[in-house]
Amino acid sequence: MRDIGEIRMQVMWNRLISVVEEQALTLLRTAFSTSVRESGDLSAGVFDPQGLMLAQAVTGTPGHVNTMAEAVLNFIREIPREAMYEGDTYVTNDPWKGTGHLHDITMVSPSFRDGKLVAFFACTAHVVDVGGRGFGADGRSVYEEGIQIPIMKFAERGEVNRDLTRILQVNVREPRQVIGDFYSLASCNEVGHRRLVEMMDEIGLSSLADLGTFIFSRTREAMRDRIKSLPKGSWSNELVTDGYDEPIKLMVKVAILDEDVLVDFSGSDPMSRWGINCPGIYSKAYASYALKCVVAPDIPNNAASLSFFNVVSPVNVLNAMRPAPVALRHILGHLVPDLVFGALAQALPGKILAEGAGALWNIHISVRPAAGREGRRAEVLMFNSGGMGARPGLDGLSATAFPSGVHTMPAEATEQTGPIVIWRKELRPDSGGDGEFRGGLGQIIEIAPDDGHEFDFSAMFDRSQHAPKGRAGGKEGAAGIVRLDDGTKMRSKGWQHVPAGRRLVLELPGGGGYGDRANRSAAARAEDRARGYIVEGEV
Amino acid sequence: MTSAKDRIRLGADIGGTFTDIVLAVGPSGDFGDEKIFSAKVLTNYSAPEQAILDGIDIVIREAGVDRSDIGVVIHGTTLATNALIERRGAKTALVTTSGFRDVIEMRTENRFNQYDLNLRLPQPLIPREHRFPVRGRIGANGRELEPLDEAGVEALAAVIAEQAFESVAIGFIHSYVNIRHERRAQEILSRKLSVPISISAEVSPQMREFERFNTVCANAYVRPRMATYLGRLRMRLKDIGVNCPVFMIHSGGGLIAVETAAEFPVRLVESGPAGGAIFAADIARRFGLEKVVSYDMGGTTAKICLIEEFAPRTARTFEVARTYRFSRGSGMPISIPVIEMIEIGAGGGSIAWLDTMGRIQTGPESAGSEPGPACYDRGGTWPAITDADLVLGKLDADNFAGGKIRLNEGEAKRAILKEVGDQIGLDAVATAFGICEVVDENMANAARVHAVESGKNISENVMIAFGGAAPLHAARLCEKLGVELCLVPRGAGVGSAIGFLKAPFGYEALASRFTRLSEFDVEVVNQMLADLKESAERFVRAGTSRSIVREVTAFMRYAGQGWEIPVLLPDVPFDADAPVKLADLFRDNYQRFFGRSIDALDGLEIEVVTWSVKAMDERPGVERRELLTKGRTVEPSSFRCVFDPAVGAMRRHSIVPRGLLVKGDLVVGPAVVVEDETTTVVSSLFDAVVQNDGSILLIRKVRNT
Secondary structure: OHHHHHHHHHHHHHHHHHHHHHHHHHHHHHOOOHHHHOOOOEEEEEEOOOOOEEEEOOOOOHHHHHHHHHHHHHHHHHOOHHHOOOOOEEEEOOOOOOOOOOOEEEEEEEEEEOOEEEEEEEEEEEOOOOOOOOOOOOOOOHHHOOOOOOOEEEEEOOEEOHHHHHHHHHHOOOHHHHHHHHHHHHHHHHHHHHHHHHHHHHHOOOOOHHHHHHHHHHHHHHHHHHHHOOOOEEEEEEEEEOOOOOOEEEEEEEEEOOOOEEEEOOOOOOOOOOOOOOOHHHHHHHHHHHHHHHHOOOOOOOHHHHOOEEEEOOOEOOEOOOOOOOOOHHHHHHHHHHHHHHHHHHHOOOOOOOOOOOOOOEEEEEEEEOOOOOOOOEEEEEOOOOOOOOEOOEOOOOOOOOOOOOOOOOHHHHHHHOOEEEEEEEEOOOOOOOOOEOOOOOEEEEEEEOOOEEEEEEEEOOOOOOOOOOEOOOOOOOOOEEEEOOOOEOOOEEEEEEOOOOOEEEEOOOOOOEOOHHHOOHHHHHHHHHOOOOOOOOO | OOOHHHHEEEEEEEOOOEEEEEEEEOOOOOEOOEEEEEEEEEOOOOOHHHHHHHHHHHHHHHHOOOHHHOOEEEEEEOHHHHHHHOOOOOOEEEEEEOOOOOHHHHOOOOOOOOOOOOOOOOOOOOOHHHEEEEOOEEOOOOOEEEOOOHHHHHHHHHHHHHOOOOEEEEEOOOOOOOOHHHHHHHHHHHHHOOOOEEEHHHHOOOOOHHHHHHHHHHHHHHHHHHHHHHHHHHHHHHHOOOOOOEEEEOOOOOEEEHHHHHHOHHHHOOHHHHHHHHHHHHHHHHHOOOEEEEEEEOOOOEEEEEEEOOEEOEEOOEEEOOOOOOOOOOOEEEOOOEEOOEEEOOOOOEEEEEOOOOOEEEEEEEOOOOOOOHHHOOOOOOOEHHHHHHHOOOOOOOOEHHHOEOOOHHHHHHHHHHHHHHHHOOOHHHHHHHHHHHHHHHHHHHHHHHHHHOOOOHHHOEEEEEOOOHHHHHHHHHHHHOOOEEEEOOOHHHHHHHHHHHOOOEEEEEEEEEEEHHHOOHHHHHHHHHHHHHHHHHHHHOOOOOOEEEEEEEEEEEEOEOOOEEEEEOOOOOOOOHHHHHHHHHHHHHHHHHOOOOOOOOOOOEEEEEEEEEEEEOOOOOOOOOOOOOOEEOOOOEEEEEEEOOOOEEEEEEEEEHHHOOOOEEEEOOEEEEOOOOEEEEOOOEEEEEOOOOOEEEEEOOOOO
8 A cells, every 4th residue: 555655654764864863862972072062063864875865863063964965975985885894984074075174073884784785874073173273264274274084994893993093192182082072973873873773673674775765756856846936047146254364255146947956156255365265065065055944944854855956166265175274164154045045035035034143153262271370271162153134024033053053062061171261151232133023132252261371262253344234124233243351352263362361252243134123013122122132222 | 568558548630620639548559459549620720739639538438438547648730830831930030140141041052943944942931131140150160250249139139029029040150069159149038038049059950051040940930839839738638637748749750748849849840741651651561561652631731751661761851841843942941850751732621723824723722620621611712622522522511520520512612613613614513623633633743753752663652541631532643643552541531640659659869979980989989879878768768668679870971071871880889899890880881872982092081970879669560461452342332423533524433331341342443432530532443442450452453564
């Protein structure tokens, strides 16, 4: 009976998603770095033996998922089938073959059942250090950004490659956290593999081929319908961002065709001298993400749904080539959705949200005892979010990661990792762009070295000179501000110093507003006042 | 050996709509050894204890015992949960660390659905204007970085009094390592205020400010109402001559003293449902069912819990009041030990309504017991699920709750048509069917999501259905989920209350002590464990005369990780080689959980974060029973028209009184099995076989293979 068969396929599909979800949760539970265990800067997925992504975990972030979907093909290309054994795990942090910068470790494990290769499990996570200059934009080439691990075996037949772990031990600043995270990445694939084999044993499946066909054909049908219902044509947009020491212009042309959507980054600025360049796979990941949010938010993400989005670009800052420095590729990557939305807003007026903070305000802090004092050294990484743009019909979300899918770290967990004190982390009043619907608020963060310590920090901030724009008549959100508590202005990119006794103050951008402010309801304005979302300015 | 206090035990479960009272007489054990008397009384919101007193009178009369014969009262309630879901709690002020005013509003800065651009995040329990920052700061290692601004706290007291707050929560950064500032602020405020003050380090002493602050806010939010209620309950029980100890069932399925519960009412969240899970686990054990999904539908909510190998799943943190298709992250986190389940606003009293696009929706608003569904004829004008069940013929207007509540079908139809049917051009029966389909689909979706989150396939489970409304909807739910067997136990209408009596007298004593294995002091640890054993056993001894079993667990991790795994320890004092043994046990467990222990980092430190000693009384063993799947067909004596979803029309159903059924009887669907507490619908796709203990087993007619 066709119906019953179909229901069983659907159950198996759901089951597969729960297998990868468990894979991702294992990574969260075993990881050492706060970026993984508290923030979920990771992704996990299951692939068929050809390397096509069948399902991704709900937990995770788009920049990883959509890049990892391509990365697995690179592993298959470089490790011949006859060199794959049960118990193997492969690894790389190659920005162009993995997920865009050296800090992301991608691991792929073949899954064998009764000696037959039935699937691959892959996962990616951001580790706290990879040596080199540390996490920042100051490297002049990828060689300065840290240790490069080409595609190789982390474990063969269950035996960990001790040569690799010994090399890591002396090349990274926090070897315990980093090597610990390598182990937890491998574990998470192992857990996915075990659950998959259990599922296949239970159902009596010898391969995932039929299930894959079902998943891909269902997805393709649904995607085709969605693309069909879109207006056809071609629309362009331009977005200027802070850059490192000079503004950078991003350009896009989005063409909605009969069968797919084509995104072209021609016209964007050339590669930067600084580590804010974006490898093509990462720009593509976020362009696909933006399109999917608008076109098919409810269709599962897999190789078939991703195949409807094609992204091309000449070599430029959104398609940087080796050996360009790419450590902070996420900043421009996170602005790609706003760039794409600006084009889509012309195709779908009244349907697209305003610009938001976009890029996470990540900060890497390298803390040490002040001269002549006793204390601890530590590397501390924090992810923080500004406001999201207002939506047609809804205010923007305040202090919420978008387009990234990470969580912030609890301040308490961050302070456990190193001698810093977070004195403030709360909403930033008056930062949401006005409009019929208000942009989400940014946040204010104050961080000081603990007594007797000082720190250097790597600034990875944007939208400090180019505020998020409103849409449909909405006002722009507040631009970001970086300073010390004594008023000293700081730069939004690069390594800088905070002496003992001073506090670093970050004011994160708010989202742009949507629609004419004259149409905002009196009730909404009264609430903004009562809650202190709006303190200054006219009523 | 059983003493008097083991012999006559009373369970009382206050739900959103009904209060269930169960009296067990005789030795606790298998059904048949003890006699169960039960009563279902409408929940009384203004005086919830009144329903318990009324129920006690009914069951003692039936049992022929005196009030003073009752040896123990075990009580659980969803009053706290419902207050959180429906946002009906005290006006609460949060006093928090300066600079962290928005912790409960900023949450994790994450979107729980990656692709939905129109996502709405749940509103914080306490709005921004009721959150008051004060200066003062404890560091990550417990050192004071800035003294508490005591003058500021004093000044706040005046503001809190002036604005007539009814409850106060205090949540300071790092209070789980150093409670001093929270305690001091509590002292200062309590000198000037007479409202209850909850502090986060006591309510939920765990790192991660969002979870801890939210938990203390939830505690404060429900506390005034719960404390008043529990105080009144104890007084009135004494007044009527019930002088025995009173225990509360807590979220984790164990028991706590009433005094503790009044101070920490957040631990009562999900206590009623916890009783239901224990009830289902007990039945699963009797029948040897290793994969069970328990389905408990009362007046206000439906609860779904997976029970594997006879034990409900447990967790140390959970979410209540999920707002977005039951997605993880869309509710509010509560960090306390809990039986893990999913709960949605789908009960007999859930109200049906039309959304802006003209689609039928149900819940989470509930008609409750006052005024109740329209058919109760107590002034309710909104159509509830019970109204739809009545219009579809699933309920008998003259024999609801044993004839104690007469249902008015005219009112039910009127409400259904006025609020829903007339606006979309459907007659009363079609609208009622639509309402039931929507609520059944919602529950099926919740069950699937819950199973998926646990990596399970829902259709492989046997369902155990209980709670007043579950047997009315269970067969249809099974159809939607592909579940082929569903057990409706005896006492299904009052399952949670029976479960309370099955709860072990158990207590878990916890100590959060970071213990690195390299710095392991055998004497200190042995002393601490001895103290934990002492306090756990003392508690258990007060409530039981049976022998006591213990379980010693260390929650361990590699130093630097953020999460621990439980490692079961031998229950003997440690000796000098304890660190080596503990390390081996940890690595074995780690490997079992995660596939591979970490060996490349020589000397990677292993640490114990929390030590736990669980003590509980030993339960008597049970006799395994086989499921009967075949039986003698019962000839029905009467019939009634009931809606059949399979054909989409009213259709003749057999009416079979449960009291007349004996083991081995087979009821052919479509049929309705009626009893005082509930009604079991045997849909046209199912038959029912009566089991040895009187349970009804629904069996899918044509097995899909």
